[in-house]
Amino acid sequence: MNKKKSEDSDSSQVYTTGSKSDEQKLIESAQNGNKSAFGKLIRLHQKRLFRFVYGLLNSFDMTEDIVQETFVKAFQKIQTFKTGYAFYPWIATIARNLSFNLIQREEKKESLDKLTEVGFDPSSTDISALDKLLDDENRKRLYKAILALPVKYRTVFTLRHFEKMDYAEIASYLKIPPGTVDSRLHRARQMLLDAVKDLL
């Protein structure tokens, strides 16, 4: 079986062993109350986290709020973080929970199932916000196409391409059957191919 699952899986999600990485040192320092060490962790992961949350919410303002809240919460709970594990999956989980809670609180959707079924779609993508995040026209086109995907496709796509999760992980993350992940990802890719064909 020549599956390349292990290659696709994000290295940050794997339990890290061996010598202490720079990140581990920063985490330990932050656990001792060093705010500047935590500042470095913020700078290390905020972009990726932003992209992930933005993919889920498709709202620049909400994403900013969630990312900030995530780091604030992470700093509050940094003592509970198990050293030896990678930092990003931990904050991504916090951000994920906050995002879903936000959606529920905003009463757009009542449950996670509904989120993934119907989704949380603002009326239109805030294109002007993309200027802050991207300077390349092609990238802007690509992001515009991604953000224009219906949420049930966009969520699966984000988790697969940005978070490098495999189907089983996505399925358990969104509480949907793996077969549904397959079909949604397939559909998302088809839609994207149509939208950015000239860029290929």
Place this chain on the structure above:
Amino acid sequence: MEHQFFLDRLSAYFDNELKNEEHVIVHQHIEGCEECKKQLLELEKLENLISSNSELSENDYWEQSAQKIESAINKNTESETIPVTKQLSSSSIWWKLTGVAASLVLVAIFAFEQKDTNDELLKDNIKSPVNVYQKDIEESIPVIVDTATDENLSVGAIELQDKELSGRQIEIQTIETEQTSPAAAKPVDKLLPKQKQKIKTEPKKSESTKVKEEDIVSFDEQLSKYAPDIGKPVEKLRSSPKKTKMKGSYKTTSSFSETLQQSLDSNISTSADKTKLDYWWRKVFIYSEQLEMQQKKNSVRYLKSAKSDTSNKKAELSHSDKNLLYKQLFEAYYNIAILTTDSTEEKQAVDFLTKYSVSVGNSYNVYALRFLELYKTERSKQKFEKE
């Protein structure tokens, strides 16, 4: 139809997510199918496009964002880790005073609550109220400690418990006896110097059960020092129908004008009373902390509409409660401005009131304005009297 089946599997095939047998079958089909090969190639190109373009740009935004997050963390940790008492910890006297004041505020609130709930009981036991309320007081002690929001505050309350016990007993007795003998409810400023002196020598626990006329009067003064709203005659308290319930430990039973009048009544008589000043400062700290905590909770806007989350809803103050907190804060500052002899302190208090009275858009600003006006009237009155 069969071809469509394979087309639908291509995405999973590309991701190596098909089961072994299925993977082999799809692979065999692709070998002989040009359209599937083409489709697979497009998927690969898309993957390359995404992986080479999915990174967000490196620009100033991220540094600004990181700084914003850091300042949010700083704000959060400051407001969380520095409790009010710790801000004052440089002086041990301050610490003790805050403990005393906070305990008394809490005691007063509980005494008040019990008086409310036990109104009928109070009537029935008018001849022998001591036993009833002694029991109530004893029961209320652990509750007081529990209600203290600050850890240090509760420690302070425990330490001072024995010392204050006698005071508490007298406090309740006084409220009841006032009902039986209206003469006892004298204004503070009419007290004889002898009676005032008595406060310092008494009370001892064993003596507290014996209710004497002198004790009652002296307690009246003692109580008015710490909680001018509370030591009022029972009739007066009953006559005020408005009862605004706070979420938290704070309660008030008087309307705005009554509160003002009570504050005036209790404050004019003694100026520059250090203990009283401390009481009002303590109030300022407590209310400021409450407001700050509330602000923190509302900092992320979506928490406001947390209908599904009942714990958040509980923790959130209603609009009127927030107004009340501000009103009490203004009242405390007003009293500080009146009582203090320190010009800096006075300026600070007046500035606070001025700041809120001039800004528009909040319904509580009107309270600030009214307290400011009252302060000015009071000051000119005092000047006039001096002349």
